[in-house]
Amino acid sequence: MTRRLPGDMPPEEFRRFARETADWIADFLAHAGDRRVLPAVTPGSTIDALPAKPPDEGEDMSAILADFDRLIVPGLTQWNHPGFFAYFAITASGPGILGEMLTAAVNTNGMLWRTSPASTELEQVVLDWLWQLMGLPGHVFGMIHDTASTSTLHAVVAAREAQEDLAIRTRGQSGAPPLMYYTSEQANSSVEKAAITLGIGQENVRKIPVDDVYRMRPEVLDAAIAQDLAAGRRPFCVVATVGTTSTASIDPVPQIAEICRRRNVWLHVDAAYGGIAAIVPEMRHVLAGCELSDSLVVNPHKWLFTPVDLSAFYCRRPEILRRAFSLVPEYLAATEDPRAVNMTEYGVPLGRRFRALKLWFVLRYFGRQGIIDNIREHLRLAREFSARIIGHPDFELMAPTLFSTVCFRFHPQHSGDDRLQALNRSLLDAVNRTGRIFLSHTVLRGHYTLRLAIGNLRTSQAHVDEAWNLLRSKAHDLTL
Amino acid sequence: MTRRLPGDMPPEEFRRFARETADWIADFLAHAGDRRVLPAVTPGSTIDALPAKPPDEGEDMSAILADFDRLIVPGLTQWNHPGFFAYFAITASGPGILGEMLTAAVNTNGMLWRTSPASTELEQVVLDWLWQLMGLPGHVFGMIHDTASTSTLHAVVAAREAQEDLAIRTRGQSGAPPLMYYTSEQANSSVEKAAITLGIGQENVRKIPVDDVYRMRPEVLDAAIAQDLAAGRRPFCVVATVGTTSTASIDPVPQIAEICRRRNVWLHVDAAYGGIAAIVPEMRHVLAGCELSDSLVVNPHKWLFTPVDLSAFYCRRPEILRRAFSLVPEYLAATEDPRAVNMTEYGVPLGRRFRALKLWFVLRYFGRQGIIDNIREHLRLAREFSARIIGHPDFELMAPTLFSTVCFRFHPQHSGDDRLQALNRSLLDAVNRTGRIFLSHTVLRGHYTLRLAIGNLRTSQAHVDEAWNLLRSKAHDLTL
Numbered sequence: 001m002t003r004r005l006p007g008d009m010p011p012e013e014f015r016r017f018a019r020e021t022a023d024w025i026a027d028f029l030a031h032a033g034d035r036r037v038l039p040a041v042t043p044g045s046t047i048d049a050l051p052a053k054p055p056d057e058g059e060d061m062s063a064i065l066a067d068f069d070r071l072i073v074p075g076l077t078q079w080n081h082p083g084f085f086a087y088f089a090i091t092a093s094g095p096g097i098l099g100e101m102l103t104a105a106v107n108t109n110g111m112l113w114r115t116s117p118a119s120t121e122l123e124q125v126v127l128d129w130l131w132q133l134m135g136l137p138g139h140v141f142g143m144i145h146d147t148a149s150t151s152t153l154h155a156v157v158a159a160r161e162a163q164e165d166l167a168i169r170t171r172g173q174s175g176a177p178p179l180m181y182y183t184s185e186q187a188n189s190s191v192e193k194a195a196i197t198l199g200i201g202q203e204n205v206r207k208i209p210v211d212d213v214y215r216m217r218p219e220v221l222d223a224a225i226a227q228d229l230a231a232g233r234r235p236f237c238v239v240a241t242v243g244t245t246s247t248a249s250i251d252p253v254p255q256i257a258e259i260c261r262r263r264n265v266w267l268h269v270d271a272a273y274g275g276i277a278a279i280v281p282e283m284r285h286v287l288a289g290c291e292l293s294d295s296l297v298v299n300p301h302k303w304l305f306t307p308v309d310l311s312a313f314y315c316r317r318p319e320i321l322r323r324a325f326s327l328v329p330e331y332l333a334a335t336e337d338p339r340a341v342n343m344t345e346y347g348v349p350l351g352r353r354f355r356a357l358k359l360w361f362v363l364r365y366f367g368r369q370g371i372i373d374n375i376r377e378h379l380r381l382a383r384e385f386s387a388r389i390i391g392h393p394d395f396e397l398m399a400p401t402l403f404s405t406v407c408f409r410f411h412p413q414h415s416g417d418d419r420l421q422a423l424n425r426s427l428l429d430a431v432n433r434t435g436r437i438f439l440s441h442t443v444l445r446g447h448y449t450l451r452l453a454i455g456n457l458r459t460s461q462a463h464v465d466e467a468w469n470l471l472r473s474k475a476h477d478l479t480l
Numbered sequence: 481m482t483r484r485l486p487g488d489m490p491p492e493e494f495r496r497f498a499r500e501t502a503d504w505i506a507d508f509l510a511h512a513g514d515r516r517v518l519p520a521v522t523p524g525s526t527i528d529a530l531p532a533k534p535p536d537e538g539e540d541m542s543a544i545l546a547d548f549d550r551l552i553v554p555g556l557t558q559w560n561h562p563g564f565f566a567y568f569a570i571t572a573s574g575p576g577i578l579g580e581m582l583t584a585a586v587n588t589n590g591m592l593w594r595t596s597p598a599s600t601e602l603e604q605v606v607l608d609w610l611w612q613l614m615g616l617p618g619h620v621f622g623m624i625h626d627t628a629s630t631s632t633l634h635a636v637v638a639a640r641e642a643q644e645d646l647a648i649r650t651r652g653q654s655g656a657p658p659l660m661y662y663t664s665e666q667a668n669s670s671v672e673k674a675a676i677t678l679g680i681g682q683e684n685v686r687k688i689p690v691d692d693v694y695r696m697r698p699e700v701l702d703a704a705i706a707q708d709l710a711a712g713r714r715p716f717c718v719v720a721t722v723g724t725t726s727t728a729s730i731d732p733v734p735q736i737a738e739i740c741r742r743r744n745v746w747l748h749v750d751a752a753y754g755g756i757a758a759i760v761p762e763m764r765h766v767l768a769g770c771e772l773s774d775s776l777v778v779n780p781h782k783w784l785f786t787p788v789d790l791s792a793f794y795c796r797r798p799e800i801l802r803r804a805f806s807l808v809p810e811y812l813a814a815t816e817d818p819r820a821v822n823m824t825e826y827g828v829p830l831g832r833r834f835r836a837l838k839l840w841f842v843l844r845y846f847g848r849q850g851i852i853d854n855i856r857e858h859l860r861l862a863r864e865f866s867a868r869i870i871g872h873p874d875f876e877l878m879a880p881t882l883f884s885t886v887c888f889r890f891h892p893q894h895s896g897d898d899r900l901q902a903l904n905r906s907l908l909d910a911v912n913r914t915g916r917i918f919l920s921h922t923v924l925r926g927h928y929t930l931r932l933a934i935g936n937l938r939t940s941q942a943h944v945d946e947a948w949n950l951l952r953s954k955a956h957d958l959t960l
């Protein structure tokens with residue numbers, strides 16, 4: 001226990017612990033595959049291991065770091081583990097971590113241009129770079145949010161604001177006709193959550209049915225919009241998805257965009273996962289039609305090696321975002337210059353972390369070619385795993401493998417459908433309990449389905465082989 | 481230019497650059513006061529200095545870091561500079577930066593308990609510690625958001641959900657009566673922004689007038705609620721502030737809480753800045769009445785030495801938050817155990833960065849006493865500066881100094897009111913142009929007012945003296 005002098009940790013003390021921490025991280029990354037992916041902890045065990053009261057006197061940094069290593073790390077799910085195949089796998093790459101270190105140190109708050117000119121401008125540069133990398137035409141306003149959920153929330157507010165005659169910003173929604181919102185049955189929960197957060201109402205969220213490969217059916221969308229218009233309701237926003245969460249299916253964006261234009265409805269595209277694949281030339285087609293969208297979200301913190309959090313939100317009509325969100329009290333009065341963009345005018349958060357730096361580091365360190373090589377390898381690994389599933393008599397592919405996510409189930413020959421859910425649950429539990437890999441699941445047309453999602457930079461052929469071997473061996477055990 | 485092998489930066493390369501970066505940060509912190517606080521850059525200059533296209537091949541990390549040092553840092557406003565007195569001053573402390581380094585490395589996404597058990601639980605522990613430190617009674621549900629803007633947005637959604645009969649989540653706002661929202665004229669813009677984002681409508685935001693020291697007038701609030709009720713409108717939320725942005729005034733929370741309870745209206749307290757002061761025993765009174773609020777936000781990334789971003793949001797009725805936000809699709813089906821809290825059910829973002837770690841490091845490294853010593857010193861420096869203003873015939877104090885923020889203006893004897901705005905604008909510009917200090921301004925009852933806000937750990941008596949000397953000397957120059 002140390003009674004400290006006023007002020008921060010002295011620089012030489014910081015230097016010592018920062019170097020130690022740098023080494024800890026280097027070791028951690030070198031042995032990323034050695035820990036359990038899913039920790040062996042029970043709910044409440046970390047809380048119980050920590051003091052119920054904060055310390056009165058300051059503690060030594062070495063003791064604090066030792067506790068992190070001893071009490072916290074073993075209780076973390078290892079998202080940076082090469083055997084992480086659940087949800088969508090992600091990576092904190094080396095250059096991304098270096099970026100985060102520097103972001104923390106300079107600690108800028110880019111609410112206004114003047115409160116952090118270079119971070120404000122770097123954000124514009126890197127988002128433009130990413131837009132170009134995805135092969136999308138022209139230059140579109142971009143801003144960084146924490147997550148796709150937040151990006152989509154902003155898109156929906158802009159979509160509402162675009163219904164100018166309703167003047168929602170001034171009058172609110174209570175006098176307005178029901179605002180109708182459309183997405184597919186397979187959209188991420190964040191799409192519906194944006195609507196309920198904004199007071200659109202779950203009743204007014206139309207979940208359009210999908211076709212046999214989980215794509216929104218545009219003719220049903222068009223009919224739903226027509227029906228709502230005829231009933232005096234106000235269709236205002238469609239959210240299409242490129243790379244849905246369950247199966248990574250791709251909604252038919254070109255047709256949906258045509259409907260939206262004709263109906264004067266905002267089109268937002270959730271390409272949080274799938275958009276990154278478009279950096280690979282032969283995958284560019286996955287964003288077909290997205291040049292016609294009003295807004296689009298893609299998450300570098302998903303499949304572009306960037307530490308959490310960094311969601312890139314693009315909006316073709318930034319003047320509408322600004323109309324929806326701008327409030328400039330005197331204490332935030334800012335530089336008047338068309339090139340001095342004040343980011344807080346375009347969204348909810350007033351404070352803004354310097355997130356662009358890590359993405360700049362990642363894009364420069366890997367370069368276009370390095371990104372392509374890695375994403376292409378993930379796609380190859382997924383295709384190969386998918387082929388193994390198809391080729392095995394006791395496994396069944398549950399959806400086409402378009403990206404790096406494979407949906408499948410264990411389906412032993414002669415096994416009745418009624419047994420399959422319990423069997424696959426048990427199989428998932430068995431492979432995850434090994435601590436070597438972590439897969440998650442979904443349900444497709446009532447069928448319990450396993451998902452293997454490849455996206456970590458450290459995941460190689462050997463890790464996918466290990467997953468396949470574990471799945472077969474545990475499946476075998478279950479049917480003994 | 482380097483064609484890289486698939487995979488991440490090799491661990492030994494990472495180790496080398498992480499150590500270098502650790503040293504860079506240690507040097508940066510040791511010389512935090514040597515740079516210009518406000519950079520000497522023009523809008524667009526960073527954009528113009530960077531390539532318009534992303535690189536095709538990977539680049540050397542050493543070149544990238546050199547560019548950061550050369551092209552980015554000189555264009556950053558130095559929020560970690562001891563001469564930063566604008567808005568509310570903040571600190572990325574040494575332990576906070578170490579926390580950020582580790583958060584980036586482990587890269588967990590705490591959307592569900594199982595996706596990061598220890599981070600989910602550490603968040604509960606540190607927010608409970610902070611609650612105790614502020615002297616508030618009992619244990620209240622807490623969660624971390626990026627900014628106070630986001631915390632307040634969540635409070636308003638919960639407030640709306642608490643009007644159960646309206647069933648907004650299901651039905652939306654369009655059939656509901658106008659939802660009426662109350663805050664003071666002096667509230668932060670984020671309070672109004674929450675309302676416009678959520679479709680409440682600016683017309684339905686009642687900005688309650690303040691008294692002579694900028695505190696919300698509770699009797700006017702009560703009358704406004706009564707009037708709205710009589711007109712068939714639905715009052716649902718009051719936001720009171722402890723430490724307003726312009727003057728750091730404190731709304732009379734005990735009286736406001738009594739009104740809210742009587743009227744069945746949700747009370748949210750914005751203590752983003754001021755709440756931290758309550759850790760100092762003689763300042764505990766600033767949170768009087770807050771134990772009666774339904775929700776409260778306080779920002780460790782403001783005055784508690786924690787790198788941006790970390791806003792602590794407390795809610796006494798978490799079941800209402802959960803009712804408002806919970807959506808559990810099959811692919812997020814989670815551990816069923818009352819101690820396994822799935823944080824994504826309580827808010828907008830699905831993904832969640834491990835922000836609790838840096839706050840844990842800060843609270844442990846400084847301890848209660850270290851925090852008190854530093855905050856108390858900031859309060860003393862502000863009081864002393866305030867006394868200098870009062871004691872000088874050509875300066876005028878514009879609001880009481882309750883915390884570490886001093887509102888004042890240059891008011892030379894015999895100078896007419898009409899000249900004062902231009903004079904103070906010029907004075908602000910002159911001191912900020914030195915690059916040694918950075919102050920911001922506000923307008924109080926039509927009077928252009930300068931603000932000096934103390935909050936950086938490196939700010940000492942010498943820096944406040946320098947500010948005072950610069951202000952007097954530049955003021956003298958202006959009246960020659």
